[in-house]
Amino acid sequence: MLRVALLPALGGLGGCASLYFPPPPHAPLLTQQGEVYGSLSTNQQTNFALQGAYAATNHLAVAGTFSSLHHNKKNNTENFDFGEASLGYFTRLPDRRVLEVYAGMGLGTTRRIERDQERVTERVLDGTLSKYFVQVNYARKKTNTLHLFRRDFPLTYGAALRLSYVSLNDFRIAGQLRPGENNVFFEPITFTRVQLSGPFYLQLMSGQCLGFRRNEFLRAANSVFQVGIIFNLNERTLDNWEP
Numbered sequence: 001m002l003r004v005a006l007l008p009a010l011g012g013l014g015g016c017a018s019l020y021f022p023p024p025p026h027a028p029l030l031t032q033q034g035e036v037y038g039s040l041s042t043n044q045q046t047n048f049a050l051q052g053a054y055a056a057t058n059h060l061a062v063a064g065t066f067s068s069l070h071h072n073k074k075n076n077t078e079n080f081d082f083g084e085a086s087l088g089y090f091t092r093l094p095d096r097r098v099l100e101v102y103a104g105m106g107l108g109t110t111r112r113i114e115r116d117q118e119r120v121t122e123r124v125l126d127g128t129l130s131k132y133f134v135q136v137n138y139a140r141k142k143t144n145t146l147h148l149f150r151r152d153f154p155l156t157y158g159a160a161l162r163l164s165y166v167s168l169n170d171f172r173i174a175g176q177l178r179p180g181e182n183n184v185f186f187e188p189i190t191f192t193r194v195q196l197s198g199p200f201y202l203q204l205m206s207g208q209c210l211g212f213r214r215n216e217f218l219r220a221a222n223s224v225f226q227v228g229i230i231f232n233l234n235e236r237t238l239d240n241w242e243p
Helices: 002-011
Strands: 036-042 047-055 060-072 076-093 097-115 122-148 151-173 181-197 200-207 224-233
Touching: 036 200, 047 076, 047 224, 060 097, 076 122, 122 181, 181 224
Parallel strands: none
Antiparallel strands: 036 047, 036 224, 047 060, 060 076, 076 097, 097 122, 122 151, 151 181, 181 200, 200 224
16 A cells, blocks of 8 residues: 555656645544544655644534645745645444545645756746635545554555645736636545554555646646654544444
C-alpha cells in the first residue's frame, strides 16, 4: 500500500508552476459523537497542513484545514496560505468500514515571484483564491497489522475523492489587474495510517490533482502528498463496532 501511494507523488515532482497548491483532503474517519480528530502534516515542498474535526452527533461532523507554503528558491518565491471549513455526514459500516461525505468552502491568498537566471528582473503574480468542494471518504479501520521491531502496528487504509471549484480573484501581474481564472479539480487520494500508540497514528497520503480546464495560471500542476502525525480521541473501539 505504501508503494502504491508513493507513485502519484513521484510523478508530480516535475510539474509546471501553478498558483494553486491543493491542501490535503481531510480524512478524520469519525465513528461516534464526541470524537476529536487532529492532524499535522507536510510534504517535500514544505507545504504544512493543520487539520481538525469534531463529531457533533453520531452522524454529523464539522472539520477545518489550514494549509501554508512559503518556499524561496533561486528562480522563484512561492507564498500560499489557505483555509477550509466543511460540514459532513459519517456512518459506520459492517466489517470495520467508515463512510464520510463532506461539503465545504475555502479562502486564501497566493503569491509567486519569478526571476530570471541572473536574478536581475522579476515578475510578481498574486491574487486571492476561493473554493467550493464536496468530498467522499471510504476506509477500513485496523484490519491489517504491520510487524516491525518485534511489535504489531495496526493499519488503516482507504481513499478520498474530492471535487472542487476554485476561482483566482483580484489577480495581478506586476501590480496590473488581470482577468481571473477558474477551474474544476478532481483529486483521487489514497492513504495509509499506522497506529503508533494509543490515539496517535502516522499517516501517508498521496494522490493527484486533475484539472478540467487548460488555464495558464490556475491549473493542476501540483500533486497531493503528505506525511503527518494524527490523533483520534474518543474513537469507537473495534469490539463495539456494530452500526
